[in-house]
Amino acid sequence: MTQERRRGPRRARIRSTGPGPGAGWDRSPWRAAMLHARIAMVATVVLGQLWGLTVALDAWLRGETGQVWWLLGFQALSFLIALAVWLTVPRQAR
Amino acid sequence: MGEPFEVRRRDEASIGALLDRIREDAPITRRDYLRILVTVSGGLLIGTGVVAAGAFRRHGVGSAPARRITAALQSGRAVYFNYPRPDDQAIALRLFDGTLVGYSAICTHLACSVVWRPDREDLHCPCHNGLFDATTGGVLAGPPPRPLQRVVLEERPTGIWAVGTAEGPDGG
Numbered sequence: 001m002t003q004e005r006r007r008g009p010r011r012a013r014i015r016s017t018g019p020g021p022g023a024g025w026d027r028s029p030w031r032a033a034m035l036h037a038r039i040a041m042v043a044t045v046v047l048g049q050l051w052g053l054t055v056a057l058d059a060w061l062r063g064e065t066g067q068v069w070w071l072l073g074f075q076a077l078s079f080l081i082a083l084a085v086w087l088t089v090p091r092q093a094r
Numbered sequence: 095m096g097e098p099f100e101v102r103r104r105d106e107a108s109i110g111a112l113l114d115r116i117r118e119d120a121p122i123t124r125r126d127y128l129r130i131l132v133t134v135s136g137g138l139l140i141g142t143g144v145v146a147a148g149a150f151r152r153h154g155v156g157s158a159p160a161r162r163i164t165a166a167l168q169s170g171r172a173v174y175f176n177y178p179r180p181d182d183q184a185i186a187l188r189l190f191d192g193t194l195v196g197y198s199a200i201c202t203h204l205a206c207s208v209v210w211r212p213d214r215e216d217l218h219c220p221c222h223n224g225l226f227d228a229t230t231g232g233v234l235a236g237p238p239p240r241p242l243q244r245v246v247l248e249e250r251p252t253g254i255w256a257v258g259t260a261e262g263p264d265g266g
Contacts, residue, residue, distance in 0.1 A: 035124050042131040049138040056142050060150070061202075061239040063261075068146045075142040082135040086128055 038085050045082045049075055153205060154182050154198025154243035157258060165253040167194065172210040174199060177245055177256040183207060184245045186254060187228055190215065196245035196256060197231045203238040217242065 052071050059067040122130075144150075158178030167173060167188040177184045185199040187210055197217065199208050206221035216234060217226040224236035231242035246258040 032124075035128070039124060039128050039131065042128060042135065046131055046135050046138065049135055049142075053138055053142050053145075056145050058239070060145050063240045065146070065148070068142075072139075072142050072146045075139045079135045079139040082132045086132045 034090050041085050042082045045078050045085075049078045052078070152243065153200035154178070154184060154245065154259060156182075158256075160248075160255050160257040162252060163247070163254045163256055167254055170212045172212075175256065178259055184256065185210060185217070186245070186247055186256070189228060193229070194247050194249060194254065195228065195231075196247040197226070198243035198245065198259075200243075201238055202233075202240045202242065203236070208242070 052074050056068045056071040056075075059065075059071065154177075156178045161175075161177055163175045163177075163186055164173050167186060169188050169192060170190055172185055172187045174183060174185050176182055183199040184196060185208065186194065186196045188194055190212075197208075200206075201208050201219040201221065201224050203219065203222055203224050206219050208217040208219045208224070208226060210228070211218050215228050217228055217231075218224070219226075219236065219238065222237050224238040225234040226232065226238070226242050227234050231244055233239075233241055244260040245256050246260055248255045248257050
């Protein structure tokens with residue numbers, strides 16, 4: 001047994017179980033960066049929409065229904081932007 | 095010649111277990127987050143559309159046939175009635191100068207019932223201390239965002255009648 005170990009190829013000693021080196025890291029960091037950027041953009045749009053809904057409710061409570069229609073347009077535009085960011089995948093990220 | 099059946103079945107079982115573990119470790123991927131955010135965006139658009147379309151009904155708004163409220167109303171006295179719908183509480187007031195006015199008795203803040211205070215000549219909402227001008231229905235103080243809806247009253251030989259509704263003095 002000892003003779004066989006000395007003759008064999010030198011191998012790294014396994015000290016612990018678990019994923020190997022590099023596990024959990026993105027293999028394509030540029031693709032991950034683009035995905036993170038898209039998520040951040042849509043999250044920002046959604047935050048703006050939350051603000052818009054708050055203002056719309058406030059305007060409705062004050063009875064200013066005209067302002068609510070303008071805010072509906074803002075919400076529609078925001079949704080279209082979010083949809084475009086979701087559906088449009090940059091070439092480098094494919 | 096393929097692998098022995100036992101070996102192949104063991105491999106398939108281990109691959110299946112590995113896939114199960116991966117699914118448990120990452121139930122939502124980053125792409126799922128993006129999809130969920132876009133769905134939330136669409137939901138907010140629909141929510142604003144519901145508000146704009148007027149899905150939430152205001153109290154005291156609408157029309158109804160003329161309705162007799164009471165035979166007479168003395169100075170400084172008030173009478174509650176329901177108009178234009180059975181669940182729309184309204185109030186008719188005879189102010190001290192003899193003017194007859196009518197309003198929706200539902201506070202425009204959180205829909206509590208307003209109370210006529212003859213000693214101060216105002217309409218008071220006891221829930222959050224909202225104050226309305228008894229002469230115009232406009233907001234004097236407190237959190238109400240718009241004036242009280244007006245109820246148009248008429249004095250006829252048969253008594254006091256509610257004949258319609260109108261917007262408040264500030265366009266509310």
